Amino acid sequence: MANRRSGTASTKTRGEVRGGGRKPWRQKHTGRARQGSIRAPHWRKGGVVFGPKPKDWSFDLPKKVRREALRSALSLKCKEGKLIILKDFSLSQIKTKQVVEFAKRFDLDKALIVVNENNENLEKSARNLDNIKILKTIGLNVYDILKFDTLVLTLDSLSRVQEVLTN
Known part of the structure; x- marks a missing residue:
């Protein structure tokens, strides 16, 4: 902070x-x-x-401390059952309604969606929603993980997070 x-x-x-x-x-x-x-x-x-x-x-925090904090926050979400892993999350067009329907389907109140690549349609569709935040894997941080109730990861972003945590 x-x-x-x-x-x-x-x-x-x-x-x-x-x-x-x-x-x-x-x-x-x-x-x-x-x-x-x-x-x-x-x-x-x-x-x-x-x-x-x-x-x-x-x-500056040491890299090992930052990595351990990220690992701890991710394991906390996993233990709480607040971690959702999707094969892919992309939208064909810019529609906030689709993101709202997705949130209702998974019963998401406050969600952090982590994607690996730049997905402009998804970002524009969700930016008007207070309770949903789209983050790229490179910007993943402990504060946002703990601030939002549910963490949604795509398979690509999960493999990138694992790569970061094992280095």
Whole structure:
């Protein structure tokens, strides 16, 4: 989840706010409090003290740990009986109705469908459905496996997943 954070929150400090290079009034003999800049934090339109700056939250997990997490998530779905393996899942035309009928036939509430190759008809047919997500095998991750109730794999994608897990 940390890798998905955009980390783009940002504010300007007193040095980054436009203006404020000159002393607003001289140091002594005015009767006013001494000031160094009109962009000091306590001034209106002044800079922010210790405000957020863009930050990279991502970190790398070792390959073995990632592979083991994927293996664990897949075995969990298998134990729960929430893993469906299909010979092939392709649509001849772009029809959301066909994907909805497929979901009803297998009693899918929230499903992650993993396909090996780029299937544009299937992707376009399912992209309007909140409870169904189409993923290519290369993008398979633990978060999506656990987020969705049912995991649907094609035989091609299953062989590719096995290949990744055995390496």
